[in-house]
Amino acid sequence: DHSTRFLLRSMVTDSERRPLEQFMFVSLELGKLPSDTDLVPRQSELLATTAAPPDELELRGAPLWSVTEPPPGFSLSSARRPRNGVAGTEHLVYSDGLANVSIYVEPRDAKDEEKTTVAGRGTLNVYTTVDGEWRFTVLGDVPVLTVSTIARSIGRSVKDAAETHQAPTDVP
Structure with missing residues (x-):
């Protein structure tokens, strides 16, 4: 967004500029502070950490x-x-x-x-x-x-x- 300088869309392309991955906001409210519940991940996999497997x-x-x-x-x-x-x-x-x-x-x-x-x-x-x-x-x-x-x-x-x-x- 030019006025706020927020990155609203990002795309990863290959060497021939074909899209591989794309991330974008589809809804964004600016100027509103998030509540505590807004800051809690809704999916347990977002809390995952990586570590070496126990067999290594x-x-x-x-x-x-x-x-x-x-x-x-x-x-x-x-x-x-x-x-x-x-x-x-x-x-x-x-x-x-x-x-x-x-x-x-x-x-x-x-x-x-x-x-x-x-x-x-x-x-x-x-x-x-x-x-x-x-x-x-x-x-x-x-x-x-x-x-x-x-x-x-x-x-x-x-x-x-x-x-x-x-x-x-x-x-x-």
């Missing part, structure tokens, strides 16, 4: 896997492994401060074909690929170019996981 443990030391060439601004913000997982299985989170990208590294299932799968819905994009004995799944509310760039640059951080993995902590 924070890694101490460097993770076994890393992104060798992350997109500009992205860096490792979290590294976890399943409590009872196979050595080398990890859940990494890279962030640029605004968006988070999760990377799941897990042993390849014998049925997995050596192919790459790309899927998206709205702003969420998922890129899955198999390389040797490992399957890599990268997902986030970021452009498909970001998840594919990250997936193509995942590599082992070190030759021997025992060199960097210390006893895990129970920090969620």
Whole structure:
């Protein structure tokens, strides 16, 4: 709105300017203070917080896997492994401060074909690929170019996981 400078509509588009998501006010009353009940969320999911699943443990030391060439601004913000997982299985989170990208590294299932799968819905994009004995799944509310760039640059951080993995902590 030009007179109040309130953002009334926002749209996320892809590289070809096609809309992916759109937010807008359909009704807005200016100049009226909200009541206490107006400030209470009406949907319980709005109160949800995110935390590591109880079956994951924070890694101490460097993770076994890393992104060798992350997109500009992205860096490792979290590294976890399943409590009872196979050595080398990890859940990494890279962030640029605004968006988070999760990377799941897990042993390849014998049925997995050596192919790459790309899927998206709205702003969420998922890129899955198999390389040797490992399957890599990268997902986030970021452009498909970001998840594919990250997936193509995942590599082992070190030759021997025992060199960097210390006893895990129970920090969620």
